[in-house]
Amino acid sequence: MNRSIEIFSHSSSRLSTYKVLRNTYLLLSITVAFSATVATVSSLCQLPFLGAIPTLIGFYTLLFLVNYLSDKKSGILATFALTGFMGYAIAPLISIMLAVNSSSIILALSGTAMVFFCCSIYSLKTNRNLSFLSSVLISGSIALLICTISNMILNMSALSMTISIMFIIFSSVAIIWEINNIIFGGEKNYIRATVSLYVSIYNIFSSFLGIFGGIKK
Template identity: 55%
Template sequence: MGRIIISRSPTSSRNTSLLSTHKVLRNTYLLLALTLAFSALTATASTIFMLPAPGLLLMLLGYYGLMFLTYRLANRPEGILAVFALTGFMGYTLGPILNSFIASGTSDLIMLALGGTAAVFFCCSFYVLTTHKDMSFLSGMMMAGFIVILVAIIANVFLQIPALSLAISALFILFSTGAILWETSNIIHGGETNYILATVSLYASLYNIFVSFLNILGVTRND
C-alpha cells in the first residue's frame, strides 16, 4: 500500500506565516510599551532622588554589557529580564539630563522632545504597517550614516563645536528614524522573528531620538 503524502497548501503556509508575523509584532509592541513605562519610572526616580550621572565609562559599560546580555538571552525567558535591566539602566541615565532642564527652568522642552519622539515613532510605524513597504533598501544608507555619525562624534570630542553637536543630534534623529522604518518592515516581512531583539532595536532608536531632540531644543533655547 502506498503512503499518502499530505502537502501543505500555499494558502495555509501563507496564513501561518502571517499569524507568526502578527504575533511577533504584537509581542514587540507590548514589550516595548512595558519597557518604556519601566524606563520612565527609573528616569523619574533618578530625577526625584537626584542620582549622579553615571559618567561616560560606566554608561558605556552598562549599556553594552546589558545589551550583550540581552542578545545572549534573547531566545530564553530570562531575556525579558535582561531587556528590563537594560531599559531601566537607560532610564536612570536620563535622570541627570532631565534634572539639568528642570533646574534651568526649561522643563517644557522635555514634553516637546517627548511629543516629537512619539510623533516620529507613530508616523513611521503607521506608514510601514499601512503600506507594507519593504524598507530593506535602507540598510546600506544606515551603515553609511552610522560611519558618518561615528566620525563626527570623534571629531567633536576634540573640536567641541556647538554647531557640530547640533548636526550630530540631527543625524541621530535621521538615523534612528530610518532604524524604526527598517525594523518595523523587517518584522512584518518575517525578517525578524525574535520580539526581544526587535524591542531592543526600537527602544534604542526612541532613546536616541528623545535625547537628540532634547539637545537640539536645549541649545536653541539657550541661544
Template identity: 45%
Template structure:
C-alpha cells in the same frame, strides 16, 4: 498548479500569523520597558544620581550585547529590563539640567514629537507593508559614522558638530523604526526581544536628539 497555489497561500497566512504575534509581543514588551525606563529616570532625577561617561558606555553596550546574546532564552527578558532601566537612569541628570534651566517646555515638546514620529512611522510601515530591508546597509554605515562623531565631539566639544550629530540621529532613528517594523511585518525578525531593544534604542536616541536640537534652538 492548484496545490502549489494552496501551499503558497498557507505559507503566507502562517507567516502573517507569526508576524502578527511577534508584533504584538514586541509592542507589549516595548510599552512595559518604556514605563520601567521612565520610572528609573524619575528615580535618578529624585536622587540626583549621575553616571560616569565610561560607566554609561560600558553598561549600555554591555547590557545591550548581553540582551541580544540571551534573546532566545527567558533570561533575555530580565536583561531587557536591566538594559532599559539602566538607560532610564542615564536620562535623569539630562532632564534635571533642562528643567533646572527652565526648559520644561522643551522636554515636553521633545517627548511629544518623539511619540508623534514613532507612531506615525510605525503606522506607515504597518499600513503600506512596504519592504524597507534595503536600508540595512545604510543603517549599519550610518550608525558607525554617528558613533565616530559622538566620540570626536567628546574631545572637541563643538556646538556645530553637536547640532549635526543630533540631526543625524533623528534621521537614523526614524529610518531604524521603519526598518525594524518592516522586518517584523515581512518575517525578517522573529524574535520580539531583539525587536523591542532596537525600537527602544530608536525612541531613546530620537528623544535625546530632538531634546538637543530644541534645546540649542532655545539657548
C-alpha cells in the same frame, strides 16, 4: 492540494508575523514606561551621574546579555535591566532640563512620540520590502561616529545640533527598517526587536532634548 498547503503556509506566516509585532509593541510600551519611571525617580532623588565610560560599558554589557538570552524567558528580564539602566543614565540630563527649562522635556516627548508614530504607520502601511535600508544604516552609523568624534575635539554647538538632527533621522530610518524587517519575516524574535526600537526611541528623545535645550540657551 498544493494550493491548499500554500494558503495554509501563508496564513501561518502572517499569524506568526502578527504575533511578533504584537509582542514587540507590548514589551516596548512596558519597557519605555519602566525606563521613564526609573529616569523620573532617579532625577527626583538626584542620584549620582555615572559618566560616559561606565554608561557605555553598562549599555553594551546589558545589550550583549539581552541578545544572548533573547531566545529565553530570562531575556525579558535582561531587557528590563537594560531599559532601566538607560533610564537611570539619562536622569542627570533630565534634571538639568528641569532646572533650566522644563518645557523642553515636554517638547522632546511630543517630538519623539510623533516621529515614532509616523515611522510606525509608514512601516505598517507600505508593501515594499525595505531591507536595502540596512546598508543606509551602516553608512549612517559610520558618518555619525566620525561626526561625534570630531565634535569631541572641536566642541562646536552648531556641530552638536547637526549631530542631534542626524541621530533623529538615523533612528527614524532604523525604526522603519526594524518594523519592516518584522513584517517581511527577517526578525522573528520580539525581544531583539523591542531592544532595537527602544534604542532608537532613546536616541530620538535624547537628541530632541539636546536640540530644544540648545535652542533655549
